[in-house]
Amino acid sequence: MSTPTLDIRNLSVSYSTPRGELKALRNVSIQIPNKKIVGIVGESGCGKSTLISAISKLMATNATVKSGEIEFHNSDILKISNQQMSELLGTDISLVFQDPMQTHNPVLSIGRQMVDIQFRDRLSKVEKYNRASEMLSLVGIPDAEERLKQYPFEFSGGMRQRIAIAMALMAKPSLLIADEPTTALDATLEVQIIKRLRELQDEIGCSILFISHHLGVIAELCDEVVVMYAGEVVESGSVRDVFHSPAHPYTKALLECDPGHIKEKTRNLPTIPGEIPDLVNLSTGCVFAERCSKKHDACEERPQFSSLNTEHFVACHLTGQENAL
Amino acid sequence: MIGYIFKRLGLAAIITVLAVTLLFLIIHMIPGDPITTMLGPRATPELRAALEERMGLDKPLPIQIVLFFTNMLRGDLGTDVFSGRAVTAIVFGQLPYTLALIFVSITWAAILGITLGCYSAVNRNSLGDRLAGILSVSVIAVPAFVVSLYSLLLFAVKLKWFPAIGAGEPGNLPDQIWHLVLPSLAIGLSWVGYIARLVRASMLEVLGEGHIRTARAFGLPKSWITYKYALRLAILPTVTVIGVGMGFLLSAAVFTEIVFSRPGLGKLVIDSITTRNYPVVMGSVLFSTLIFVASTTLADIINALLDPRTRKGS
């Protein structure tokens, strides 16, 4: 097995807040294999944004990395200098963010912004413009040359997100991190963009870290999936394993509540009762215990990871025991 | 865009008309007859008769206003009570000095202020930022004429580093610039603080926006992000502020001209008040109002030009 593109080991990140230390990520370990698409699933507050900011080293000033390594291209991202990181960003690691309406500078033309991010390349301006218009065509924006002269407000949300993807892939990165890129778009657009993303990934051969709370998209696009809850990884494995044979109660609940999964017509959509725990004052037991229908005495203690097969891991006391409660 | 310019100019015209009308009404609301009000007690009978005819004081008030306007548009703002020279000519003679003073003051204040504001925003909460913050707040409200007096006292009278009087020899540019140093410093000082704080706040807001995060995510150099991406957006409010600030600048210029005995609109007004040369007073006030309206309009238009969203009509 070749080295993974991104190897996150035991990452813990905390924020210092007036109320105390907010432990946003605790012992998170995720691997992104070469040329694969890994999805991260979880509700708000699960730590996805913190994870991304840690990987890209664009963390808030009150955030501290408590432990862990993030290995990329044979070096630990957490240990390299800001200068070295800035050389990686936009070349080997690219990001696409959630809100396409805020992604671009409103007073500079799209062409100008797409040329600016090529600032490291020794090409003429014309060549850079051509590259930009090629990328735009690739993501399905017609009349690319003309549109380069236009400003962000002249594009719809869906097109802006495509532009963002074009910009991210322009430098042919090894890793693309996409933070809920289709959440702000409607369903038809979502389908198109996911399809295009898959095609581009095939062509360019990069790895993708894809964050979403839309299970259908993850199932469609990703090879592997990681389920996060309140700052921890609770289950991970191939999409097949995790979605067809979910082992963690949280994963099961997510699947049950997913509108795409529901077979019969109903008035009331199921939800998971309760709220995510207070990340400042955490209990010592399983982080999901409060909301778990299968909670029992063992859950006072934090569960360890157990493997169901070579790829499928879950952190729950119930695995290895009778599961049919 | 053109539509916006026209709309803005139209608004400026309406306001000018209203302002002039207001001034006119004030003159007429003063107890006593308007001619004495306008010409003061020094008016000769010939002047009074001439004014009466020009203003059409026997005609109904609305017609008087219209007459006033037509005269104004023809460039006729009346004549000096003593010399008989046209007020317009007198005002135009003094205007360049005031404009030069204002221009130099706001230019150096803007340059220093924007630099300081940028630095403060990028190095937020650093020692430099905190110091700059306290200094900025301190200088903002101190009246310009107090600063003028103190700098006159210290740098001109006591230390004799700079001239205390006048605008310098005509035609001698270095001398004139030398004479501009203290006055423009005095006027610009409070503006440095104001602009610095404005730019800082504006920059902080812009730096927190999504597109800056994108720029950082692409590894763009920090100086690029600060100046090309953030400052470009952050500077928009500053333009408007300077345009509106013209009114305050004119006011500050009045005091500074008096303190440093410089020629200009301010000195003209004060001297004319003292000598009861009312047509000149009114003419100067009118003129400064026109300048003010023009500068706010210009600022709005420049702002619209800089922001492509207004330019293309989003």
Add this chain to the structure above:
Amino acid sequence: MTSDVGKMNETKSRSELSDIFYHLVRDPLGLVGLIIVGLIVFSAIFAPWIVPYDPIAMNIPDRMQGPSLSHLAGTDQLGRDTFSRVIMGGRVALQVAIPTIGGAITIGLILGMIAGYGPKWLDNVIVLLFDTVRSFPTVMFALAVVALVGPSLNTVILVIMVTSIPTYGRVVRTLTQSLRNSEFIEAERSLGASVFRIMRVHILPNVIGPIAVLAAMDIPTVIGLEAGLSFLGMGVKPPTPSWGSLLNDGYNLIRNTPWLIIAGGIPLILTTLGFTFLGEALRDVVDPKLRGRGK
């Protein structure tokens, strides 16, 4: 029952005021501002009792002296004690500032609420009025009026008040407009609440905070304006001591003695610093966005 609710409201507004005060004192700049303003107000109120000499009493043999133990700030060209004149000048400054700002706030409040809440045509008219008044450079306008009417304290007050009205009016108008569309106002309207009640109970309390901040920042401007006009000889009439007229005397005698200018300028600088610091600290306290951020 109703008395309980009344008491609740009373304690609420009292605790809000003390809450504001509490935060103000914690902010170092705010504390400094509070102290300075307190000193100035105190000396202005008790001026007639704390001045060491009669501010307008002439004493020619002792004229043009520098600071000494008997005359803390020296004497002017007529032998009057400068320090006493400075303290009395504070009184004049506040005598101008308070009615000016008070009047401007009152009228601005009324016009602003009408503009924000009333029909669109009325709003347009009021806004146009505001813009027109604002189009006059303040000092020029003041000079024009003074030229026509003659210098006096009341003229100064009137002129500055009129030119200040748009400042408050606009802020009130914007706030009223945004509040007018909020849901709980709609609810009140559907319950049949009269316009006056809505304005008094809902809009007014929300508007007071920003107005207080504006006023605090405006006071130094107004005081500076009065001083400036007096400096030009267009403000208060002699022998009433104003910081501005002190500076005028100092200016005329600048080559003879620096002390008059120094003495006249210091209170102005202190006042502007004090009120500005206070205003800044108030804004930090009142602005809901900044509240709860802590240090």
